Amino acid sequence: MKSNENGEKEKEKQKPKIRFNALNLTNINQRVLAAQYAVRGELVIIADKMQREISEGKRTDLKKIVFCNIGNPQAVGQKPLTFIRQVLSLMEYPELLHNPNISSIYPPDAIARANEYMDDSKCGVGAYSNSQGFDFVLKDIADFIERRDGYKANPKNIFLSNGASEGIQMFLNTIIRNEIDGVMLPIPQYPLYSALLSLLGGKRVDYYLDENKGWGLCMEELENSLMAARKDGTNVRAIVVINPGNPTGQCLEVENMKEIIKFCHKQDIILIADEVYQENIYVEGKKFTSFRKVLYDMGDEYKDVQLFSCHSVSKGFLGECGQRGGYFELINFDEDVRDQIYKYASTRLCPNTIGQIVISIMTRPPKEGEPSYELYQKERNYILTELKERSILLTEELNKIPGIHCERPQGAMYIFPNVTLPPKFIEEAKKMGKQPDFLWAKHILEGAGVCVVPGSGFGQKPGTYHFRTTFLSDKESLKEATSRMKEVQEKIIKDYS
């Protein structure tokens, strides 16, 4: 045995070994290589490193890094809603429900809710739920949707997911068959969509939002974009509309939404409505309306329009990003197709159960008259009022910086300001092989300790430059951040003029 082995070893040594399969950048799935996701890209890695240096006292020119790169409210100080966490805490340790002192710690409605969930789930959060999610959560979502839109929802058409992202990924995977299938994406867009299209090998069909009209959605642009794509041989299967917009914050008018639905109807295109910011509206007189409601309001003629709509516990006023709760609803889809998505969902067994419970509470919060109602409302209103005030403050402060211009966002959690860069700065970036706004954001990070995402990560009209910033940090931090950004920008203008 031993000598045989050695004999084989000798033979192998004689022929040089060519390793084709050992993974490297040339032989991994090139669609993974092609995918880009700027929200957590190179700059964030630098920012994390800077933060560590500051914490360890190795860097003293900055007090802290202000992270404005990602909609992660609790990472920048937002407090979770008490009722939600009380219920989750009881779900994780249901022994507490039998503790005689429990009512001195938890309000009765939190205890009642946890007891109810324990009964409904039969075995709590430790077992897999069914693949679509707990039945009782699907029902809560259906009721929520009905209250919101005035039209009944069928729990069978709702799927829970690990955050909204997983649902979007599952749906795009269901519709993209090959490199000819395409999806229309707004530009600028939340880069999850372009990353997923890269991963799935589908075609990205860009349509531009109109910066001069508050990042509005213009039908002529949609038509032109679709026609150009079809001329190129792309089979456009769907259009993504993010409302309220990410990174742009615009909130669509019902009239505009009707036009989009008519467009989908006429052009036989599935509507993917990313509605995760539906609670985040900050401008008086503006109101979120779901695509589902608008579609149903338009009557039977439009019932052939297929609509995918998703929502999440990560945004709104909950900001429970880490708990990864999300759902999507399929409207006007065949049962056959739904069964296929169910089968697909079953390969990942189930969405995490705690995220599901958060969705249940989000869609069925304490009611008026219940013990936790007032606190829930107070916490909710504080968060939404703060977000509104911060969005106003940050818009004002950003507009004080030379070369930066932005409108006050109507919703969501972001501002997407325009930056005018000195021609010499642009030249230098190009010489370095970098996107000018990436280089600018790097200056801002390294000089001001503010982590924003360059506009090129979301897409923008050629020759224009932007960045995305959240307005989630407290006002003091935002003021400090913008004041330092102003210094850096003034220096850039001076150095490159």
Place this chain on the structure above:
Amino acid sequence: MKSNENGEKEKEKQKPKIRFNALNLTNINQRVLAAQYAVRGELVIIADKMQREISEGKRTDLKKIVFCNIGNPQAVGQKPLTFIRQVLSLMEYPELLHNPNISSIYPPDAIARANEYMDDSKCGVGAYSNSQGFDFVLKDIADFIERRDGYKANPKNIFLSNGASEGIQMFLNTIIRNEIDGVMLPIPQYPLYSALLSLLGGKRVDYYLDENKGWGLCMEELENSLMAARKDGTNVRAIVVINPGNPTGQCLEVENMKEIIKFCHKQDIILIADEVYQENIYVEGKKFTSFRKVLYDMGDEYKDVQLFSCHSVSKGFLGECGQRGGYFELINFDEDVRDQIYKYASTRLCPNTIGQIVISIMTRPPKEGEPSYELYQKERNYILTELKERSILLTEELNKIPGIHCERPQGAMYIFPNVTLPPKFIEEAKKMGKQPDFLWAKHILEGAGVCVVPGSGFGQKPGTYHFRTTFLSDKESLKEATSRMKEVQEKIIKDYS
């Protein structure tokens, strides 16, 4: 405006509308259609319906459905470990940490652990962690791996995931480029692998486990399977080995593992080691050894073998399926490749934070001398002893049923018995267009109220029939289930002889 619209409507009515894009089974991604996942297939839907009927009193011939289709311990009565749930409960509601009565409810080490996690995570479980997972959890895993294998692990090579499934999906997506790339799968296999290969459009290369040698892995079979695939033009990139086996329960010997590693080395194939059942060994003298340890023990000559290994909180003695905690480690991979997987991981933002915390506790349980140590050990030992006894009992009971034969499983949570079916029964199934073992399992479900998965869902030698059953239910239920299965099987033999 109105008249224009009507004009358009008229025009549209004239030409019949052909909808190419509305989703149906012919135009969805055919890879989704092709994917099969029997563990949650048609029979489970029937079983759920039967259970509802029993609960609602509409069906009285059965007391309950015994669900043996899925490794979901807490769904069939397993209790979660107290320490884990105490810590999670505090993490969800950290206000409790400031409650003066807290120490009358929680043991001091649970409080200390929750405080530690709150400090380390900075903002608890409500914020996104970084894409790979919390740094402090990665470190716990690395320490656990080092203690287990005696070789240092680098936290940078570890990724947390929503259950092990998500990690496997991410990795397969990274290596499968086209329909020529293939992965070797054991037959029978846990159908996640075949489902993912269908979804990704890669080639499945089967190798058979040897039922006559306790479902052992024979090198000649591996060589033959590989050669045949290569002859067919398949580029075999990786081999999946599930150890302890699912659905077969076998636990590999170190000598066998060395042969597999040599095979991977010689044939330039990545080794995907599914080691989620590493704690589930029930036979005296049998011991789990990780592929990582064997690989490192073999020395530098084999350091070109690339190994992916995954683990989970859903199995072992935790059975925390719903919390969706998992991780994988990349061994001998380039940093470049790891960075790509990091980027890919970042598109789903982060694995759910509660699942991460469960992984941390699993890999760093209470130590000897700490207040919760004894209870943790007691609960652990109770679960593992019960599982062992149940595996013995179920093997014995199954072997009493005519036509059913199985060996006692060495590990995991399943038995995969062989069923001899009457030729007439097989004929009838074929006439109905059904797999014979599917029809058999349907009889067992409808007649005995026991939900098992037909062997065809896992793959088996042509002409042989099997089913997979878990041994997770309590002994009383298992006895009752097998006694009813015996009746049904006897009736089948009588009716079809």
